[in-house]
Amino acid sequence: MNKKILIIKLAAIGDVLRTTFILKGLKEKYPESSITWVTKKEASDILKNNQYINKIIFINQALKELNKAKFDLIISLDDEDEACELATKINKEKLIGAYYENGKKTYTEDSSEWFDMGLISKYGKENADELKKLNKKTYQEIISNMLGIKPSEIILNLDKEELGFAERFAKKYNLKENDLIIGINTGAGKRWQCKKLSIEKTAELADKLSKELNAKVILFGGPEEIERNQKIKERTKTTVIDAGCYNTLRQFAALVNLCAVLVASDSLAMHIGIALKKNVIAFFGPTPAAEIELYGRGKKIIAPIDCVCCYKKTCDKKPNCMDKINVGELLANIKYLLKS
Numbered sequence: 001m002n003k004k005i006l007i008i009k010l011a012a013i014g015d016v017l018r019t020t021f022i023l024k025g026l027k028e029k030y031p032e033s034s035i036t037w038v039t040k041k042e043a044s045d046i047l048k049n050n051q052y053i054n055k056i057i058f059i060n061q062a063l064k065e066l067n068k069a070k071f072d073l074i075i076s077l078d079d080e081d082e083a084c085e086l087a088t089k090i091n092k093e094k095l096i097g098a099y100y101e102n103g104k105k106t107y108t109e110d111s112s113e114w115f116d117m118g119l120i121s122k123y124g125k126e127n128a129d130e131l132k133k134l135n136k137k138t139y140q141e142i143i144s145n146m147l148g149i150k151p152s153e154i155i156l157n158l159d160k161e162e163l164g165f166a167e168r169f170a171k172k173y174n175l176k177e178n179d180l181i182i183g184i185n186t187g188a189g190k191r192w193q194c195k196k197l198s199i200e201k202t203a204e205l206a207d208k209l210s211k212e213l214n215a216k217v218i219l220f221g222g223p224e225e226i227e228r229n230q231k232i233k234e235r236t237k238t239t240v241i242d243a244g245c246y247n248t249l250r251q252f253a254a255l256v257n258l259c260a261v262l263v264a265s266d267s268l269a270m271h272i273g274i275a276l277k278k279n280v281i282a283f284f285g286p287t288p289a290a291e292i293e294l295y296g297r298g299k300k301i302i303a304p305i306d307c308v309c310c311y312k313k314t315c316d317k318k319p320n321c322m323d324k325i326n327v328g329e330l331l332a333n334i335k336y337l338l339k340s
Helices: 013-019 022-029 041-047 059-066 081-089 109-115 125-134 139-147 160-172 199-213 223-235 249-256 268-275 327-339
Strands: 004-008 034-039 055-058 070-076 091-101 104-107 181-185 216-220 261-265 279-284 298-302
Touching: 004 081, 013 041, 013 139, 013 268, 022 034, 022 139, 034 041, 034 059, 041 055, 041 249, 055 059, 059 081, 070 081, 081 091, 091 109, 104 109, 109 139, 160 249, 181 199, 181 268, 199 216, 199 223, 199 327, 216 223, 216 249, 249 268, 261 268, 261 327, 268 279, 279 327, 298 327
Parallel strands: 004 034, 004 070, 034 055, 070 091, 181 216, 181 261, 261 279, 279 298
Antiparallel strands: 091 104
C-alpha cells in the first residue's frame, strides 16, 4: 500500500537541509511511500535532485493544492503560524509535530523532546532555553527517535551543470586536483551577528593556512559579506580566493564541494559542508553545538565562555564568545583532520 507522507519544514534553509536526513529512514520504514515536502520558495532549491522526494510544494500554495488530499502521516517540524495552520487543516491519519489546538500552537506528545526546547514549549521560553543548553543529543538523534526511524546522512545532490560551474571556477583560479583547498565561510546571516569570527582572526587564519599548510584558501559569503570579505583580503599577507558573494544557493554548494576542509560557524554553509561530506571545522558561541552531527568528519570548537549558547542575536559583552575562539585551536584541529 502506498503510504502518503507530508513533511512540513519551511526554514531556515540550513535547517531544511539538515532535515533531509530523515528521508532514507522514512523510506526504509515505509518502502511503498510517496513523500511530499512543503517549504518556502527560498529553501526549495536545497531540496532539488533529492531521490526520496516525490513532490515539493511552496507553503503559500500548500492549502490550495492539498485541500482535498489525505495523508497517512504528516510530520510538522516548524512552529511558524503557516506551518501549524497547514498541519491542522490538512486531512490526515496521524500527525507528529506542531499544530493548532483551540487557537493555540501546541505539539504532539511524541514530538515533545524537540518542541519542549522551542518557542512554543509548554514550559515557557526561559525553561526551553535552559533545556537547549542541557541537551546533549544531536538533532538527528532527537528527530529519529521522534519518528521511529534509523538516522542517516543529510542529502544534497549536485547536478552536472553545478559541478561544471565549480570546474570552471577551479580552472579560472588554477586550482589543481592535488591542491589542498580550504574554505572559510565568513558570515552567518543578518540574524546572528555573534556567530562571526572577526575580520582580523579570519585574515590571520587564512595566512596561517597558506603558510603552514600551503593551502589554497577560498573565502565564502553571501551579499551581506561583500564588504567584510574585501576587508579580510586587504588584511591578509597571502593570496586568498574570493568565491564571490552573488552565487546562487546551489552554485555556492558546488564551490564548497571543491574544498577538502570547510571552516564555518553554525550556519547554512556548515550544513552544506556536512551534506557534501567535507571535513568541517565548526565553531560555536550563541547556539548549541550538541545538536550538530558531523558524522565523524569534523571538529567542534566551542567558545570557552560561561554564557555560551545564550541564543542572543547581538551582544555587547567584551570579550564576547567569538573573541574567545582561538585561531591556533582552529588551525590545530584542521591539521588533525587532515592527518586522520
